[in-house]
Amino acid sequence: MDMSIPIPAHPSDLARVIAALANSGGGCFIVDAEYEQGRKALTTALTDIMPQPVFSGTKIRDSPEEKRPLLINGIVCPAHLSVWEEEKGLIVTVTPGDAFCTLKGEVIVFEGENIRTLTIADVVRISGSGG
Numbered sequence: 001m002d003m004s005i006p007i008p009a010h011p012s013d014l015a016r017v018i019a020a021l022a023n024s025g026g027g028c029f030i031v032d033a034e035y036e037q038g039r040k041a042l043t044t045a046l047t048d049i050m051p052q053p054v055f056s057g058t059k060i061r062d063s064p065e066e067k068r069p070l071l072i073n074g075i076v077c078p079a080h081l082s083v084w085e086e087e088k089g090l091i092v093t094v095t096p097g098d099a100f101c102t103l104k105g106e107v108i109v110f111e112g113e114n115i116r117t118l119t120i121a122d123v124v125r126i127s128g129s130g131g
Helices: 011-023 034-046 120-127
Strands: 027-032 054-059 080-086 091-094 104-111 113-118
Touching: 011 027, 011 034, 011 091, 011 104, 011 113, 027 034, 034 054, 034 080, 034 091
Parallel strands: 054 080
Antiparallel strands: 027 091, 080 091, 104 113
């Protein structure tokens, strides 16, 4: 994904980008908003993603990575979202979890610079269950 194009601080746009990054190996993006407005939009966006990513709030770029438990609440470790504020704006990093993130029942991924929804056949093929 091209980080030079900021993502609007609309929860549905942010949810699609977060889910796609979580399902596509992770990455970073910029939220086009003031810090508090962006943080509120991110928090709202996370409620539509299952399993819900862990949101660690503001991070300093040079801080050491925190260790995540293997299981959270009896499910596979979800994706992780960290946020920091820089001159460019609100920077968000998405680290994938151990399972697909779904958005309203759909698995969304990045293919190049485009977001697309996977079919059931795609999910089965990727997960190695045959198909």
